[in-house]
Amino acid sequence: MKIEVKFYSLFRLNLKSSGIEYDIDGAIILQELIDKLDEDFEGYFSEKLLDSGEIRTGSIILLNGKNVLHLDKLNTKINDGDIVTLFPPSAGG
Amino acid sequence: MGRIHDYSVLRVDLETRDIKREEITGEKVKNYLGGRGLASKILYDELSPEVDPLSSENKLIYATGLLTGTAASTGGRYMVVTKGPLTGTIASSNSGGFFGAELRFSGNDIIIFEGKAEKPVYLSINGDQIELKDASHVWGKEVPETTDKLIEEFGDDRARVSCIGPAGEKEVMFASIMNEKNRAAGRTGVGAVMGSKNLKAVIVKASEKQVKYNKEEAMKVVKKQTKMLKEDGVTGEGLPSLGTKVLDNIINSNGLYPTKNFQFGTFESTEEVAGEALVEKGYLQSNKGCYGCPIRCGRDVKLPNGRSGEGPEYETGWAFGADCGVDDLNAITEANFLCNELGLDTISAGTTIAAAMELYEKGFIDQEELDNGPELNFGSSEAIVYYTKQMGLREGFGDKLAMGSYRLAESYGHPEISMTVKRQELPAYDPRGVQGHGLQYATSNRGGCHVRGYMISPEIIGAPEKLDPQELEGKPEWVKIFQDLTAVIDSVGMCLFTSFALGLDDYREIVNAATGFDYSSEELLQTGERIYNLERQFNIEAGITPDEDRLPKRFTEVPLPDGPQKGEVSRYKELLPKYYKIRGWSEDGYVSDSKKEELGI
């Protein structure tokens, strides 16, 4: 199944990448996706997004536009065709 | 010079040219702090709420905050308070930069302008020398030229200027007051009131750069708070590197990025116009800060055509961008520069064009009316630049746009196409996607506005904690606290952006340390509540009844057609009764006698 991961804000500027696509066998949960990203980006994402194993305050992780904090947090299931959007703790207007 | 909490007030009668000095001390300061609060109190006590905002009876108050000019982080802000022409409500607009601090240093904590000058004038404050001077030679001039010319005449380039452009002179309903060329007291049409008084500018240079306060005590707190601001993800990293435009992708990805006059909740070309694009395309030159600010969210931008200036901020970029369906960052930035030069509020300017585009595309505005100007189609980068200029100068069709979107749409018999609350244009968050923020829009004391209680912070960004944007439970309580706390921050003279990292206790700590007051956190928050209620009472007496606590029908009747919030409507009407109750108001939203008594209004 295909998952699209989008990077924004400082993730995008620091990594000089706007995202990555994965083709994965079987369903996964968010924590597993972050592990996968860590393999590809040298542990960058768990360092930025997580704080002692939980989602860091202010990090924004969206699954198809819905914040995973109101879904199943790190256990949120990701399905075929889903878009995961990642922002570091950011800002206001 | 007195202590910091003894306010020195300058009363300037523009008609008689009489300038008087007064003092405000004691309980009044303790009860209203300064800035927005104290100026609102003055306006409420002195002005009959029914006056025509653009008549000579209206008053225009410049007010520095309680801590403006001290070492408090971001403590350089000032407020302009008056009865606003766009909304008919109390209007107060906040600006940063360096003007506010300089005004405070000069020992003029508040200036009250009354009457109307016979000919254009400006107020010059050079140390102890204070006089009204002839402004005929800068009348009609844009903001940068006016600023440069007045500084040249003043003979000291450290002087600070706050002025209006042609838009204020021509009483465009949403004209701004600009300081240091690029910083705006933007919203609610304060610039039109200044123009109606024939007052072009205030220029100030203090003889020494200091205010009297408990510096030693305050510095300990400032040190701690600077560290908190530096270490916070938002104020220490997000805002400094991308400014407010980091929000484009956040709000769009969440599905509440108003597009084409709030007809949609996502914009397909966001990538083209977002904050990240400004950096990636190399337009961003450097970041800038206001007086005493460790956050430095301002941006200096240079376009490929060689034009440079400050901006665009998130709201501005959106108003001329997604809301008008425009994906050309060059045109958006150009429209922003024009607003700064002509002295226009960017949010109302952009969104009024967006409303005109919807009216045009639906056939309510005829092409002949456009006076050979470009067609008002969504997506037209030519139109946003052309009509911004026309609007600021009140030329051609711009004369109609200068009334703001509500009066414009109403004149065509379609007020429902105007995305306004109390006739002021809504900013860049679709209330169908954030329930608490929608309630805040509906109840804001200065009409459609996001900075009177920024519920996006908890509902989307997750500060101080993350709330579900579609949940109703608890939202009225949050809105009340945010509105009251914001009134405190605005009156203290600090920047609202500090509230991503600082909380009520931190504001209490710095206020007490600098002034020697002994507020508890509850008392300080109650001061905010007092200010909020006083503003509300002014509005009610001005004829803006609770019946106007409402959003355009689109938000309750038409579900969002696209994006992650597809199918949602605003349910603010369910929240209103609870909100009134928590506020201690009557069931129909009037400030109750018991509340007035409790707060001493």
Ligand code: SF4
């Ligand atoms: S955060 Fe931005 S707007 Fe606020 S004081 Fe600092 S530079 Fe000015």
